[in-house]
Amino acid sequence: MIRKAVEEDLMEILExxxxxxxxxxxxxxFLHELNNDVTKFxxxxxxxxxxxxxxxxxxxxxxxxxxxxxxxxxxxxxxxSKGIGRRLLNYMIENSLKPFVCFLDVRIDNLPAIHLxxxxxxxxxxxxxxxxxxxxxxxxxxxxxxxxxxxx
Numbered sequence: 001m002i003r004k005a006v007e008e009d010l011m012e013i014l015e016x017x018x019x020x021x022x023x024x025x026x027x028x029x030f031l032h033e034l035n036n037d038v039t040k041f042x043x044x045x046x047x048x049x050x051x052x053x054x055x056x057x058x059x060x061x062x063x064x065x066x067x068x069x070x071x072x073x074x075x076x077x078x079x080x081s082k083g084i085g086r087r088l089l090n091y092m093i094e095n096s097l098k099p100f101v102c103f104l105d106v107r108i109d110n111l112p113a114i115h116l117x118x119x120x121x122x123x124x125x126x127x128x129x130x131x132x133x134x135x136x137x138x139x140x141x142x143x144x145x146x147x148x149x150x151x152x
Contacts, residue, residue: 001044001045002087003042005041006034010031013052014026017074019077038057039056039057044084044088050084053091054072056069056071057097066096068092069102070102086119089120101143102122103140103142107137108127108138114141120143121143125142127140128140
């Protein structure tokens with residue numbers, strides 16, 4: 001089940017973050033996003049939290065489209081490659097005001113994530129040197145979404 005994150009979820013989220021990242025976000029980072037007006041913060045839960053997605057949704061008046069930026073997405077190690085990240089991203093895509101453009105950064109050596117993003121229509125538009133630390137470059141990826149989905 002996908003639902004909005006609440007402060008009581010942060011302990012489980014922090015455990016996932018520490019399990020996956022060399023420089024994990026701290027409690028204050030997540031708390032800030034929970035209280036940020038432009039942030040959308042969702043978790044995927046089946047008895048326990050298995051993954052989460054944090055993105056910014058910013059309306060851009062001049063171009064008449066939404067701009068989204070994925071700022072954090074993670075799935076517990078033992079739950080990866082089971083479609084959870086795809087479900088979270090599809091939830092974002094289906095529930096965001098169209099048209100929109102979405103950006104994200106991903107480590108260039110994170111091939112499973114890159115494959116997932118490309119399968120959803122993201123394309124590589126640039127490279128950021130040392131974005132995740134020394135010799136840890138990132139690709140910047142973009143998804144243009146102009147289609148309005150019918151809600152069933």
